[in-house]
Amino acid sequence: MASCESQSSSNAKEIELKLEFDADAAPRILSHPIFEGPPPKTRELVSIYYDTGASDLRNAGVFLRVRSTGDGYVQTIKSAKSEGEFLERNEWECPVPTHEPNLDAAEGTALARLLTPEVRADLKPRFHTRFRRKTYDVRHRGAEIELAVDQGEATAGVKAAPISELELELKAGAKAALFSLARELAETAPLNLAVKTKAERGFELLDGADHTVENARRVVVTPDMTSAEAFRSIARNCLRQIVANAPAMREGRAEALHQMRVGLRRLRVAIALFGQMLGGDERNTIKDKLRWITQELGPARDLDVFAADVLEPMRAAYPGDREVEDTYRDFKERHAAAYARATQSANSDRFRVALLDITAWVETGDWARKNRKLAKKPVRRHALKQLARLRRGIKAKGRRLRDLSPAKRHRLRIRSKRLRYATEFFAATFPKKKSEERRNVSLAALEAIQDALGVLNDMATRKSLLATGQEDWRLRAPAIDIAEEEKWLKEAKRAYGRFAKAKAFWKA
Numbered sequence: 001m002a003s004c005e006s007q008s009s010s011n012a013k014e015i016e017l018k019l020e021f022d023a024d025a026a027p028r029i030l031s032h033p034i035f036e037g038p039p040p041k042t043r044e045l046v047s048i049y050y051d052t053g054a055s056d057l058r059n060a061g062v063f064l065r066v067r068s069t070g071d072g073y074v075q076t077i078k079s080a081k082s083e084g085e086f087l088e089r090n091e092w093e094c095p096v097p098t099h100e101p102n103l104d105a106a107e108g109t110a111l112a113r114l115l116t117p118e119v120r121a122d123l124k125p126r127f128h129t130r131f132r133r134k135t136y137d138v139r140h141r142g143a144e145i146e147l148a149v150d151q152g153e154a155t156a157g158v159k160a161a162p163i164s165e166l167e168l169e170l171k172a173g174a175k176a177a178l179f180s181l182a183r184e185l186a187e188t189a190p191l192n193l194a195v196k197t198k199a200e201r202g203f204e205l206l207d208g209a210d211h212t213v214e215n216a217r218r219v220v221v222t223p224d225m226t227s228a229e230a231f232r233s234i235a236r237n238c239l240r241q242i243v244a245n246a247p248a249m250r251e252g253r254a255e256a257l258h259q260m261r262v263g264l265r266r267l268r269v270a271i272a273l274f275g276q277m278l279g280g281d282e283r284n285t286i287k288d289k290l291r292w293i294t295q296e297l298g299p300a301r302d303l304d305v306f307a308a309d310v311l312e313p314m315r316a317a318y319p320g321d322r323e324v325e326d327t328y329r330d331f332k333e334r335h336a337a338a339y340a341r342a343t344q345s346a347n348s349d350r351f352r353v354a355l356l357d358i359t360a361w362v363e364t365g366d367w368a369r370k371n372r373k374l375a376k377k378p379v380r381r382h383a384l385k386q387l388a389r390l391r392r393g394i395k396a397k398g399r400r401l402r403d404l405s406p407a408k409r410h411r412l413r414i415r416s417k418r419l420r421y422a423t424e425f426f427a428a429t430f431p432k433k434k435s436e437e438r439r440n441v442s443l444a445a446l447e448a449i450q451d452a453l454g455v456l457n458d459m460a461t462r463k464s465l466l467a468t469g470q471e472d473w474r475l476r477a478p479a480i481d482i483a484e485e486e487k488w489l490k491e492a493k494r495a496y497g498r499f500a501k502a503k504a505f506w507k508a
Helices: 023-030 117-122 176-186 198-207 227-250 254-273 281-317 322-346 349-364 379-398 406-425 433-467 471-476 482-501
Strands: 013-020 041-051 062-068 073-080 088-096 124-140 143-156 159-172 192-194
Touching (some): 023 143, 143 176, 159 176, 192 349, 227 254, 281 433, 379 482
Antiparallel strands (some): 013 159, 041 124, 062 073, 124 143
16 A cells, blocks of 8 residues: 655644735735745646545644646645644645545555545535645755745635735755744835645634634643643744634734734743743843733733623613724724734734744754753753743732632732643643643632632722723723622632642642
């Protein structure tokens, strides 16, 4: 039985950095001196992506395509190393005689385990991509890089989405060269870091959306990983959530902005968890970049919550009231200004470069060299210490929960969120069944603490925002109900009690 051969080593690994641009920016990109060498190889590429009607391959993180190259047909099977991976992917390629896939050639690939008789029978074309590719073989800082400029479209039935991408694939040399070249190219035209493959964009078309909102994906940190490997796996997962939601956020979608903020918080927690290993001036610079992005998105999210908690109930209570409607229009102006600020920031060169710099630091930062001993330590030992430290802090602070000021309750909420994220990061590090049972109990309690304290924090934010409003509508706004506040304090206390009784899952 013939099989597709790996594109590289036995790990079948491809390292690729993908950047998106507006179609009219292509001439500016190609004006960079790196393109002044031999003329590119230009091809018209037409790809058919196959899956079942239920998207069994996609749901398993595997993609199957057959591409017409002009010289023949090539079958490619791709899979990510993990759900949140976007820089390194596994890839297998082999020639096929027609545009139909050769499933017998999938032996030894990520597709093989999925090919049940039912899947084989239901595989069919789901969508197409058609684009012109200009390929340049370049050398940059001692590395060999294949640089491809793709322009065309993905189509699914009558739906279509443009493709304007720059792909930098490392053929030989240091990974840092990819980011160095990306930064240089970004000086010629706006280039946005992209994390979704053409296959993922095609499936978005099938789902009926050009840009979708993406929640956090599962992190897999296995016990045999080093601390450096674990941090990179977690950080890539967080970066994917941030980058994947940027397009929808630029369209003004509130949930995308929320998910970007979640991704930012998760990444900041990951950096704190591995703080000693990541120590140095570079880390402080990266933290500043993350803090700036968070601050630019914050006001819009706060006003989203305020609208849901205060203004919509106020309009419902006073339908058609002129003063209420005037107030609502004033608020909408503030809300629009906050979203304009967030969108403007996400479209800025500062934002684009910040994401490239953060990703480059995760992958090639000097922390791995300067703190080599810590980087090579088994992650399991590190996770034990960090989880225990966070748990002790919450247990100590939560005992006096009722007596805490709103500011201190908010800090307890942040601590709970950190432990929740850390628990999710290190779930696969402690894979025993008993660990899973304990972890589920602890996570449920942490989520309940976070939810209750979140409601209390929203109430405090409401008070702050109401204080800045005009007196006439402050009087009409729903009052902060003391009984409601007491209800959530009790809920937070009950959730804390469940958390305090839960056994540490890493000790199972």
